[in-house]
Amino acid sequence: MDTRKKASKPIAIDLFCGSGAVSLGVKNAGFDVVGAVDFDPHACATYRANHPSVKLIQDDIRLIPANAFDDVVKKQLDLLVVCAPCQPFSSQNRKRSNDDGRLNLVEASLPFIESYQPQIVFLENVPGLASSGIFDRFRACLAKLGYEIAEPLKLDASELGVPQRRTRMIMVAVKGADLNTAIDIARLPRKTVRDVIADLPIPAVGRDAVLKDALHFSRKHSALNIERLRYIPKDGGSRHHLPEHLQLACHKNRKNASFSDVYGRMRWDDVAPTLTTGCTDITRGRFAHPEQDRGITLREAARLQSFPDDYQFIGNAGQVATQIGNAVPPQMMQSIAKSLLNAISSNK
Numbered sequence: 001m002d003t004r005k006k007a008s009k010p011i012a013i014d015l016f017c018g019s020g021a022v023s024l025g026v027k028n029a030g031f032d033v034v035g036a037v038d039f040d041p042h043a044c045a046t047y048r049a050n051h052p053s054v055k056l057i058q059d060d061i062r063l064i065p066a067n068a069f070d071d072v073v074k075k076q077l078d079l080l081v082v083c084a085p086c087q088p089f090s091s092q093n094r095k096r097s098n099d100d101g102r103l104n105l106v107e108a109s110l111p112f113i114e115s116y117q118p119q120i121v122f123l124e125n126v127p128g129l130a131s132s133g134i135f136d137r138f139r140a141c142l143a144k145l146g147y148e149i150a151e152p153l154k155l156d157a158s159e160l161g162v163p164q165r166r167t168r169m170i171m172v173a174v175k176g177a178d179l180n181t182a183i184d185i186a187r188l189p190r191k192t193v194r195d196v197i198a199d200l201p202i203p204a205v206g207r208d209a210v211l212k213d214a215l216h217f218s219r220k221h222s223a224l225n226i227e228r229l230r231y232i233p234k235d236g237g238s239r240h241h242l243p244e245h246l247q248l249a250c251h252k253n254r255k256n257a258s259f260s261d262v263y264g265r266m267r268w269d270d271v272a273p274t275l276t277t278g279c280t281d282i283t284r285g286r287f288a289h290p291e292q293d294r295g296i297t298l299r300e301a302a303r304l305q306s307f308p309d310d311y312q313f314i315g316n317a318g319q320v321a322t323q324i325g326n327a328v329p330p331q332m333m334q335s336i337a338k339s340l341l342n343a344i345s346s347n348k
Ligand SMILES: C[S@@+](CC[C@H](N)C(=O)[O-])C[C@H]1O[C@@H](n2cnc3c(N)ncnc32)[C@H](O)[C@@H]1O
Pocket: 016, 017, 018, 019, 020, 021, 022, 023, 037, 038, 039, 040, 043, 059, 060, 061, 062, 083, 084, 085, 086, 105, 323, 326, 327, 328, 329
């Protein structure tokens, strides 16, 4: 007879947890997150500040024994989330190579799956992963373990209540839960840039200014970049409007669309572009404010990623931007996790 104590909520483990955005979404949907793994010290500090009761193991996942969560998994594990780094498979990564050491990180989750046999395995990554040999091998291993696996689904965060275009691939595998229910994800009304950042005050320049909100300050742009921004039309303008003398030498005579977003402004009544780890840097994407002559602040980036204002971020500006840009938007994860929860409940 199984004498293990039954916890009241379904329980989850969050692999590659970063700052804890997935954990936040999964908790908001009704799961209890009991364990997490990441090796980045700054992301882990943020994780601990926001999820103090979770057993977080700060180490390279490949060095962690598969039974490391035995003390917190006291009943059937309901959900295991795998959000391995996506850069190796990203179309924005111009140096994609098959010998990238990060490629095998998806498979590094397999010992934990074997060890805890969760009812649901949920994987999130960029769509490029779905066409890799790694993905095929991963699915074959899950099938061998008795999982029923859904075809990979492409989802855009903007359909799930996040004011951002962010296309992601998700894969759901179940053992004992209902697969159709798990992937029946309810869409939410669209939110815009205006909806989430228009109420914020004009920020001070630099993190060393006196700040009411530690995340709401603008970067110190060079005089030249501020002049460039003055020429970019409000509400969605791009660098193609720059006069000849302000264009960057590397952008002149370029016929292709690469980097066409850099120095661009967001549009008030549209969703934001995909935020990356460079999300406050106007030279790395369409990350300028819709009408002020500056890049967006970390607070604006956090809101565009659907983090609540009371979420604490630990680290310097670059480290916080990395945590925000790397995150699965918590609202996106919450929407997905609701279906995953329904799939489990429907079987109980
Ligand atoms: C895409 S991010 C995950 C984001 C996270 N799920 C969230 O929502 O905030 C990938 C994470 O994998 C972590 N990571 C990369 N290689 C790792 C390894 N070998 N062991 C543990 N964590 C690793 C990174 O530090 C990063 O936080």
